[in-house]
Amino acid sequence: MSEHTLHFKPTEGFRTRSKAVVDNPVLRQSFRGAMDFLMSKRAAQFPDDEELQSLRSLGEAIRQYNLAKLPDLLLQLESQLTANGIQVHWAETPDEANTIILGICQRHSAKLMVKGKSMVSEEIELNHAAEAAGIGALESDMGEYIVQLAGEKPSHIIMPAIHKTKEEIARLFADKVDGVDYTDNVDALIQIGRNVLREKFQEAAIGLSGVNFAVAETGTLCLVENEGNGRMCTTVPPIHIAITGIEKIVEKLEHVPPLLSLLTRSATGQNISTYFNMISSPRKPGEKDGPEEVHLVLLDNGRSQAYADEQLRKTLQCIRCGACMNHCPVYTRIGGHAYGTTYPGPIGKIVSPHMLGLEATASMATASSLCGACGEVCPVKIPIPELLMRLREEAFSEPHAKPAMRGQGAGYSPLISAIWRAWATVYRSPALYRLVSWLGSRFGGLLPSRQGAWTSVRVPLRPAPKRLRDMLKERG
Amino acid sequence: MSARDRILAKLRQNAPSTANALPDVATWFATHRPVESMTDKAKRFHHVIELAHAEVHAVNADTWTGKLHEVLKARGIEKLLVAEGTPHGDAALDDLPPRGIDCSVYEMAIEAWQSELFDDTPASLTAARAAIAETGTLILWPDALEPRLMSLVPPVHVVLLDASNIHNTFYEAMTAEGWSSGLPTNALLISGPSKTADIQQTLAYGAHGPKELIVLMLGAPEGAAQ
Amino acid sequence: MNPAPSLPARPSDVYFFATCVVDQFFPGAGMDAITLLEKLGLRVHFPEEQTCCGQPAYTSGFPDQARKVAAHQLTLFPNDWPVVVPSGSCAGMMKHHYPTLFAADPVRKAQADRLSARLYELTDFLVNVLGWQPEDQGEACTVALHTSCSARREMGVHLTGRKLLGDLGQVNIAQQDHESECCGFGGTFSVKQPEISGAMVEDKVKALQATGAERVISADCGCLMNILGHAAWKDAQEGRAQPSLPGEHIASFLLRRIGGAQ
Numbered sequence: 001m002s003e004h005t006l007h008f009k010p011t012e013g014f015r016t017r018s019k020a021v022v023d024n025p026v027l028r029q030s031f032r033g034a035m036d037f038l039m040s041k042r043a044a045q046f047p048d049d050e051e052l053q054s055l056r057s058l059g060e061a062i063r064q065y066n067l068a069k070l071p072d073l074l075l076q077l078e079s080q081l082t083a084n085g086i087q088v089h090w091a092e093t094p095d096e097a098n099t100i101i102l103g104i105c106q107r108h109s110a111k112l113m114v115k116g117k118s119m120v121s122e123e124i125e126l127n128h129a130a131e132a133a134g135i136g137a138l139e140s141d142m143g144e145y146i147v148q149l150a151g152e153k154p155s156h157i158i159m160p161a162i163h164k165t166k167e168e169i170a171r172l173f174a175d176k177v178d179g180v181d182y183t184d185n186v187d188a189l190i191q192i193g194r195n196v197l198r199e200k201f202q203e204a205a206i207g208l209s210g211v212n213f214a215v216a217e218t219g220t221l222c223l224v225e226n227e228g229n230g231r232m233c234t235t236v237p238p239i240h241i242a243i244t245g246i247e248k249i250v251e252k253l254e255h256v257p258p259l260l261s262l263l264t265r266s267a268t269g270q271n272i273s274t275y276f277n278m279i280s281s282p283r284k285p286g287e288k289d290g291p292e293e294v295h296l297v298l299l300d301n302g303r304s305q306a307y308a309d310e311q312l313r314k315t316l317q318c319i320r321c322g323a324c325m326n327h328c329p330v331y332t333r334i335g336g337h338a339y340g341t342t343y344p345g346p347i348g349k350i351v352s353p354h355m356l357g358l359e360a361t362a363s364m365a366t367a368s369s370l371c372g373a374c375g376e377v378c379p380v381k382i383p384i385p386e387l388l389m390r391l392r393e394e395a396f397s398e399p400h401a402k403p404a405m406r407g408q409g410a411g412y413s414p415l416i417s418a419i420w421r422a423w424a425t426v427y428r429s430p431a432l433y434r435l436v437s438w439l440g441s442r443f444g445g446l447l448p449s450r451q452g453a454w455t456s457v458r459v460p461l462r463p464a465p466k467r468l469r470d471m472l473k474e475r476g
Numbered sequence: 477m478s479a480r481d482r483i484l485a486k487l488r489q490n491a492p493s494t495a496n497a498l499p500d501v502a503t504w505f506a507t508h509r510p511v512e513s514m515t516d517k518a519k520r521f522h523h524v525i526e527l528a529h530a531e532v533h534a535v536n537a538d539t540w541t542g543k544l545h546e547v548l549k550a551r552g553i554e555k556l557l558v559a560e561g562t563p564h565g566d567a568a569l570d571d572l573p574p575r576g577i578d579c580s581v582y583e584m585a586i587e588a589w590q591s592e593l594f595d596d597t598p599a600s601l602t603a604a605r606a607a608i609a610e611t612g613t614l615i616l617w618p619d620a621l622e623p624r625l626m627s628l629v630p631p632v633h634v635v636l637l638d639a640s641n642i643h644n645t646f647y648e649a650m651t652a653e654g655w656s657s658g659l660p661t662n663a664l665l666i667s668g669p670s671k672t673a674d675i676q677q678t679l680a681y682g683a684h685g686p687k688e689l690i691v692l693m694l695g696a697p698e699g700a701a702q
Numbered sequence: 703m704n705p706a707p708s709l710p711a712r713p714s715d716v717y718f719f720a721t722c723v724v725d726q727f728f729p730g731a732g733m734d735a736i737t738l739l740e741k742l743g744l745r746v747h748f749p750e751e752q753t754c755c756g757q758p759a760y761t762s763g764f765p766d767q768a769r770k771v772a773a774h775q776l777t778l779f780p781n782d783w784p785v786v787v788p789s790g791s792c793a794g795m796m797k798h799h800y801p802t803l804f805a806a807d808p809v810r811k812a813q814a815d816r817l818s819a820r821l822y823e824l825t826d827f828l829v830n831v832l833g834w835q836p837e838d839q840g841e842a843c844t845v846a847l848h849t850s851c852s853a854r855r856e857m858g859v860h861l862t863g864r865k866l867l868g869d870l871g872q873v874n875i876a877q878q879d880h881e882s883e884c885c886g887f888g889g890t891f892s893v894k895q896p897e898i899s900g901a902m903v904e905d906k907v908k909a910l911q912a913t914g915a916e917r918v919i920s921a922d923c924g925c926l927m928n929i930l931g932h933a934a935w936k937d938a939q940e941g942r943a944q945p946s947l948p949g950e951h952i953a954s955f956l957l958r959r960i961g962g963a964q
Contacts, residue, residue, distance in 0.1 A: 019897040028901070037677050051508055061499040068496045071487040090480035142683055143674035159674060166676045190672060190680040197684060202590055218659050228628055228670035228685025235624050235662070236586075246483065253656045254501045257647040268673070271524070272611035272646075275685075276665035284661055286620040289586040300483045308490035329884045333901045367895050369888025369902070370761055372855035392763025420759050424767035427722070428774045430751040437726050453896035457903065458931035459938065461727065468720050468729035472736070472748055 010340030010352065011363045017338040018367075027163065031335045034162045038326040041269025042377070059262045060381040062255045063317035070307065073216045073249050074298065080219030084281040086294045094124035097299050101126060101208070101241055102133045104295055108239055110135060110205035114197070116223070116230035117141040118210030119157050119320060120243045120299055123342045123355065126208070138204070140197050140229040142190060149176050155336030157343060158267050158322040163335050197229065207233035207291065211244035212319070213259060214296070216251045219280055221296065224263060226274040234279055240291040242279075246298050247307075247316035259319055262379035267321040302354035302406070309404045311390055315350050317380040322347075324374035324384060330367055339364065346374035350387045358395050358407030365391035434469075441467050505647045509610060515697040517609040517642040522693070524612025528668030529681055530689040534696040541571035544634060547690050548577055548599060555580060557593075557600040557630055559622035564603050564636050582623050593625060599632035604691075606641040606649055608665070614691065615649060616664040624662050633669075633686040639696040709833045715745045716827075717778070717785040721792040721923070722754035724951075728923040731951030735788045735824055738957045742832055746786075749778040757795040760803070762890045769803050776800070776813045784831065785821045788953055789922050790853025793823040798856055823853060824953060825862040825921050838870035839961040846876045846915035847952075848906070848929060850922035851884050863921050863952055870959050876913035880905070887928035903932040911947055918949035926951065 021027050046052040066073060078088045091097035105113060113130060115121060115137060127148070130137035139148040143160035147153060150172055154160030161169070170184035173192055180192055201207075209230055213222040221242050223230045234240045250256060264270045283290035306312045325331040325345025336344035341352040341361070349368065353361040365388045374384040391405075398417065399409030426432045444463035451460050466474075477485070512520065522532045535543045548556060556572060559565035560581040569579050580597065602622050604614040614635055618624040627633055643649035646665070650656070655663070670685030681687050716739060724732040739746045755775060760768035775796070779785055787793040800814035828834045847863060854860035860882075867875050886892065886902025893899075906929060910918050920926050926949055933947035957963050 015895070015897060018895070022897050022901040034677060054504065054508065058499060058501065058504050061496070062501075065496040065499050068492045068494075071484050071491055074484065074487070090478065090483055092479045092482060096479055140684070141674070142672045146674065159677075161674055162677075164676075166678065169675055186675045186678040187680050189675055190683055194682065194684055198594055201684075202594060217656055220659055220663075226670070227672045227674075227683035229683070231624075231628050231664075232684055235628065236590075246487075253650055253659075254647060255499070257645065257650070258501060258504065260646070272613055272665065272667045274528070274666065274668050274671055276613075276667075278659060278663040278665075279661070280659040280663070281661045284620075287661060288582055288584065288620060288623040289625045290623075290661055298483075300479075300486075304483060304486040304490075307487055310492070329886070329902050330895075330898050333898050363894075365763075366891065367898060369851070369884045369886060369891045369899065371851035371884035371888065373851070373882075373884070376855050389761055389763060389765075392761075393765055394763075396763045417764070420762070420764040420767045423759060424764075424770045427753045427756070427771040430753060430774075433722075433753040437722075440726055453893040454931075455935070456896050457900040457935055458928065459934040461927070461931070463726045464729050466729060468725045468732040469748070469750065471729050471733050475733075 010356070010361055014338065014340060014363055014367065017340065018334040021334045021338055027335060028333065030163065030165065031332055034159065035326050035332045038159075038269065042266055042323060042326070045265035045269045045271060055258060055262060056379055056381050058258050059319075059379050060317065062250065062258060063319070063380045066250050066255065067247065067307070067313060067316055069251060070246070070249065073251050074246060076216040076251070077214055077219065077249055080216060081296060084219040086219065086221075086281060086296055089295060089297045091297055092300045094299075094301055097124045097243060097297050097301075098126060098129035100297050101243070102129060102135065104239065104241055105130070105135050105206055106133070108205050110239070112136040112138065112200065112204040113206040113208050114138050114140050114200050114204040114233050114237060115144070116207070116209040116233040117144055117160075117225065118208065118243060119342060120210055120245055121208060122154065123301065124243075124299065137208075138200055140200070140233060142193050142227060142229075145193055145197065146172065149173075153337065153342075155344065156322060156325065157320055157347075163337065201232040201236045204237045205239060207235075207237035207240045209234050209240065209242050211242050211248055211296070212263065213256055214244060214249045215253050215256065216249055218253055220253070221279045222256060223277040223279070224260065224273045224275075225277070226270075228275060231275055231277050234277060235290055238291055239293045239295070240279075240282075241295045241297065243297040243299060246300055246303050263319050263321050266323040266377065266379040305405060306351075306354045312354075312387065312404065314382050315354065315387060317382050318347055318351065319380055320347070321379055323377045323379065327373040327377045329369070329371060329373065346384045350382075350384055350391065353391055353405060353407070358391070358405055358410040360407070362395040362407070362411035365395060437463070437467055441465055441470070501647065505645055509645050511644055512609065514640060514642070517644060518639045518693065518696050520609040521607050521612055521642050522696075524609070525614075525668060525691065526612070528612055529671070530612070530668050530691055532691045532693055535692045535694055537694065540636065540692050540694060541567055543692055544568065544601065545572060545575050545577060547634065551632060553599045553632060554578055555596075555598055557582060557597050557626060559602060559626065561621045562603065564601065565622070568601055582626060586623070586625060593629050597630045599634060600626045600630040601634045601636065602626050604635050604637040604641070606643060606653070607637050608644075608646050608649055609642050610645045611667055613646070613665045613667040616666060617660045618662055618664065619660065627664065627666065628685045631682065631686055632688045632690065634690045634692065636692050636694060638694045710831055712832065713744065713784050715747060715781070715783045717783055718746050718748050719752055719755075719775070719778070719785055719787045719792070719796070720748070721787065721789045723923045723927065724788055727927060728951060731923060731954055732788060734951065734957045734963070735786075735953035737962060738953055739786065741960075741962050742834060747783070752778055755792040755795040757792060758889055760795065760799060765803060772800055772803055773810060776810060776817060779817060782820070784827065785817065786824055786827045787821065788824040788951065789924070790823045790850045790857050790859060791922050791924055793821060794852040794856035797821045823857050823859045823921065825866055826857065826859040829862040829865055835869045836866060836956055836960050838872045838959050840870070840872055840959045842872040842874070844874040844876050844913075844915045845955070846878050846910045846913045846918045848885060848910065848918055848920040848925055849882075850920065850925050853921060854882060863919075866952065866956060867919065873959065876915040878913050879909040885925045885929050887924050889924070892928060903928050907933050907936065907947060916948070918947060919952050919955050920949065921952045923951060
């Protein structure tokens with residue numbers, strides 16, 4: 001495994017990484033093609049705009065209703081799960097979550113953990129921690145398996161290997177999987193993965209999964225997937241550990257169908273996923289399969305910080321469908337790795353600062369033209385552009401005593417702030433504005449022909465020789 | 477303070493003071509999803525699950541084991557895992573061995589025969605508890621007689637569905653059946669064979685679970701399954 | 703057929719808020735918009751004291767500075783006339799963000815709400831208030847239309863520009879690839895993330911050029927500054943003397959098509 005870092009500094013090198021992708025026509029075309037594919041799949045699922053908008057409103061209302069009751073619902077979930085025989089653990093930080101998970105592994109002398117797709121496990125860098133503790137952690141989602149085999153990280157939260165061509169995957173399998181010859185036949189490649197992983201499901205002592213929805217009233221963990229590896233991980237090994245962020249909770253089972261419909265249709269353009277797996281207890285007496293122990297790890301990792309602020313709380317409405325990145329013109333240009341965070345794209349920009357602090361993520365919020373495509377498709381109506389502007393404010397304002405976020409003011413620059421103050425002084429004063437704009441119209445021709453980043457791909461800006469107000473005066 | 481108490485304290489300190497109104501899920505479904513006749517639900521179910529690459533056959537109580545035999549023979553499958561003690565499992569145990577299909581049963585806990593299940597069980601038969609027309613979905617509640625892995629490990633999964641148990645929507649299924657008052661160890665929605673598009677968005681079936689999903693629809697109204 | 707939607711009462715006077723970009727960089731577009739409104743029988747009032755809507759500071763994370771500038775604009779429109787803005791982006795700022803910006807200031811919040819209720823993006827005003835259908839007097843031509851993200855997603859007025867062009871009998875609207883995608887301007891985004899912004903405008907210009915349209919029309923001068931600026935840069939790079947992608951504000955184009963240009 002290469003390039004594992006426990007502490008992301010996505011701000012560092014973001015522009016360099018972006019440029020590398022932007023300058024690579026093959027990668028750029030591959031992201032464009034993949035995003036076009038996902039966008040058209042989603043569009044086909046929502047032919048009726050009224051249905052879509054009313055379902056989005058319902059999804060938003062469900063998420064906000066449940067977030068408003070979050071502390072109560074967490075307790076209800078805990079007591080219901082406990083009554084069902086599922087053991088509940090709480091972790092404030094990634095380190096705590098890893099300690100809990102590896103502690104369970106060690107109690108069972110586990111050598112191997114098979115993993116279903118879980119972005120939270122990526123968030124806590126579980127594979128890295130497991131490796132350090134001498135426990136194998138094997139990804140079993142095909143995309144994740146490919147990415148792990150390549151020593152990389154997922155570049156998309158739903159389609160982890162979206163940056164790779166089938167030829168690259170064919171070469172990877174031929175190089176890294178024992179006894180495999182090169183084939184770029186997709187069915188054959190999937191069959192290779194299936195055969196390898198079916199052995200591992202049987203061998204592993206621990207199955208790890210994420211959670212899409214945790215239902216408080218019934219004490220149920222819901223998982224959405226197409227491949228069946230999630231069911232393997234949660235059924236075959238003797239121990240199942242699920243990990244989730246504390247926000248993924250709904251009070252009522254009836255909240256699940258609208259969210260599930262929004263999730264699968266928005267994510268991959270499917271009316272439903274192949275499997276929807278609802279787990280409410282470990283193996284009961286008399287039952288012949290299923291894990292003997294089921295654990296749930298509830299992770300905070302900055303979510304309670306977002307929760308504390310009415311506006312930022314909306315970040316937690318997310319159901320992780322990835323539609324925002326599929327529709328994002330920035331993600332389409334640079335792909336997932338350039339962001340340098342577990343969660344890329346628009347959702348990554350608004351959620352990562354709570355996990356990593358603004359010190360590490362201050363410039364991420366600037367990587368948006370605020371075009372609004374993300375907010376337009378978000379199935380639970382998170383106002384992503386509005387949140388990006390808020391994060392810009394938090395990052396660039398002068399550090400103060402009662403910050404709403406860790407790292408508030410991390411991007412503060414006295415000079416930039418002074419420039420904006422000066423700008424406001426001019427533009428709030430008609431007289432100063434008239435003077436400055438007049439100077440511009442008179443002497444705009446003297447502006448340099450190289451105007452920083454603007455002229456890297458554009459001709460310089462030149463004010464017109466006469467302003468509109470001058471033309472109106474002349475006309476009389 | 478434990479992590480639990482610290483997290484809860486932080487959330488409580490900043491939780492909104494007023495509760496939101498309970499979202500009206502029922503009205504949304506009532507106004508946005510049709511309530512269809514049994515025939516139309518069966519048709520819709522059939523159409524949608526076929527789009528997801530499943531195969532559907534209309535059968536009746538007298539003929540279904542014959543159809544089961546036919547679909548297995550067509551694939552050269554000579555061994556079927558069935559759930560002994562269930563009416564459909566016992567019917568298969570009675571009817572198939574005389575026609576040359578060896579029926580195995582899930583009589584021991586998985587630990588005792590895991591490699592046989594994974595390596596030497598080409599097909600399985602389970603029942604579906606119900607189904608969902610809107611999404612072409614089978615609902616399974618695995619239990620001691622018909623365990624969870626029966627619908628996952630064998631490459632061919634045959635499901636017997638009574639067409640009178642098809643609901644319009646997932647929401648209708650869970651409310652009509654009172655799921656909120658208690659769920660089994662594992663409740664499953666299955667909407668096709670296992671699949672993935674993780675390699676260059678190319679769809680491939682049989683990623684980790686069954687490569688084929690075959691539905692035998694019992695009592696399908698005339699015209700619902702062609 | 704739906705019955706024609708009922709239009710609000712036709713005003714006799716309107717305010718024109720030009721925006722700082724139009725005032726300083728695209729004064730011709732502002733002039734043409736005013737002339738067009740006058741030709742349609744309106745008295746157009748240009749408050750001399752107007753400056754900028756405040757959006758640059760607002761979207762850059764400096765809402766306090768934006769608020770100072772916005773507060774000044776709130777004082778410009780004493781009469782109850784509609785305010786017409788030849789930009790979806792600046793109109794979106796004033797219509798949708800002013801009320802939020804002044805949420806904690808009851809007096810200004812009330813002013814912002816009153817302004818918001820009577821503020822229109824130009825094409826929206828032409829179609830949905832005046833019910834205007836331009837009569838084409840020009841030669842046959844093919845144009846491409848670029849709609850700004852604010853007009854499309856914030857103002858929801860992406861159909862009005864298209865309707866006006868569609869009413870012109872001799873004008874063919876070419877459909878570009880990824881039409882609804884952002885041109886990459888995004889205010890300070892274009893200089894803070896020049897690689898990404900550059901890639902976006904490059905793709906946008908290619909898509910527009912691929913239509914074979916003789917020009918690009920937009921109702922937002924910010925986008926035009928970016929799109930035309932890149933097209934001209936590319937022309938210079940590749941040694942073309944003639945612009946490969948000319949463009950103009952929709953007000954200028956409409957005015958010329960109805961034979962009203964000076």
